[in-house]
Amino acid sequence: xxxxxxxxxxxxxxxxxxxxxxxxxxxxxxxxxxxxxxxxxxxxxxxxxxxxxxxxxxxxxxxxxxxxxxxxxxxxxxxxxxxxxxxxxxxxxxxxxxxxxxxxxxxxxxxxxxxxxxxxxxxxxxxxxxxxxxxxxxxxxxxxxx
Amino acid sequence: xxxxxxxxxxxxxxxxxxxxxxxxxxxxxxxxxxxxxxxxxxxxxxxxxxxxxxxxxxxxxxxxxxxxxxxxxxxxxxxxxxxxxxxxxxxxxxxxxxxxxxxxxxxxxxxxxxxxxxxxxxxxxxxxxxxxxxxxxxx
Numbered sequence: 275x276x277x278x279x280x281x282x283x284x285x286x287x288x289x290x291x292x293x294x295x296x297x298x299x300x301x302x303x304x305x306x307x308x309x310x311x312x313x314x315x316x317x318x319x320x321x322x323x324x325x326x327x328x329x330x331x332x333x334x335x336x337x338x339x340x341x342x343x344x345x346x347x348x349x350x351x352x353x354x355x356x357x358x359x360x361x362x363x364x365x366x367x368x369x370x371x372x373x374x375x376x377x378x379x380x381x382x383x384x385x386x387x388x389x390x391x392x393x394x395x396x397x398x399x400x401x402x403x404x405x406x407x408x409x410x411x412x413x414x415x416x417x418x419x420x
Numbered sequence: 421x422x423x424x425x426x427x428x429x430x431x432x433x434x435x436x437x438x439x440x441x442x443x444x445x446x447x448x449x450x451x452x453x454x455x456x457x458x459x460x461x462x463x464x465x466x467x468x469x470x471x472x473x474x475x476x477x478x479x480x481x482x483x484x485x486x487x488x489x490x491x492x493x494x495x496x497x498x499x500x501x502x503x504x505x506x507x508x509x510x511x512x513x514x515x516x517x518x519x520x521x522x523x524x525x526x527x528x529x530x531x532x533x534x535x536x537x538x539x540x541x542x543x544x545x546x547x548x549x550x551x552x553x554x555x556x557x558x559x
Contacts, residue, residue: 348539391535392548395539397543400539400543
């Protein structure tokens with residue numbers, strides 16, 4: 275399963291904001307860190323704002339603040355805002371055509387089902403812990419080398 | 421887990437799963453309770469003498485060709501007692517028992533649609549194991 279650019283942007287934006295719940299995260303800061311178009315990012319942030327996951331503040335020091343529940347909000351909740359994972363478009367007709375197509379459809383559906391279950395099981399809070407683990411793992415060899 | 425805890429354990433399990441399995445739990449207690457030995461464990465979490473939750477597991481040797489590891493195959497918390505860290509304490513306790521038994525890895529198996537328990541184990545840092553569970557209808 276490959277996520278669209280908007281979905282990936284939404285995920286990293288929420289992670290950035292949820293990691294710093296006490297401060298506003300500037301959109302420009304996220305755009306620069308992930309080397310993405312500020313215009314594209316603004317559209318994604320607006321969608322997150324409409325969903326009640328991020329809140330924007332204008333003016334000096336303005337930016338975005340995470341307003342969701344990190345222990346309840348899952349990766350699947352965010353992905354579903356930007357993608358339709360209910361089925362592969364156009365597959366229904368093709369799957370019905372031959373036994374080979376139906377068999378292939380079953381295997382692909384199995385993969386999708388596992389992916390959906392994985393996304394549903396991981397909350398933003400769990401992702402933040404994973405990010406910390408990655409950070410420590412990356413820092414450990416450097417610390418050992420000093 | 422003591423024999424006196426069994427009725428409350430059975431009640432919690434029945435409430436959470438919707439199926440009362442009295443015989444099963446007596447068998448689990450027989451095998452994993454006082455006679456569990458050094459490889460089988462079952463613990464309860466208590467508050468003011470009442471059972472809030474339980475965990476059951478064992479060390480399995482060379483299953484599927486893998487070195488010995490701890491398996492958690494049952495964990496549950498009374499719905500009113502959730503979000504208070506009870507399951508976390510239960511998991512820490514059984515992991516401590518596994519560690520004492522000499523293993524350094526813990527595994528479990530969860531239904532794909534059991535989002536609550538899947539999310540709990542994920543929140544504890546568990547990741548996908550290098551296995552794919554398979555099944556077939558043989559009726």
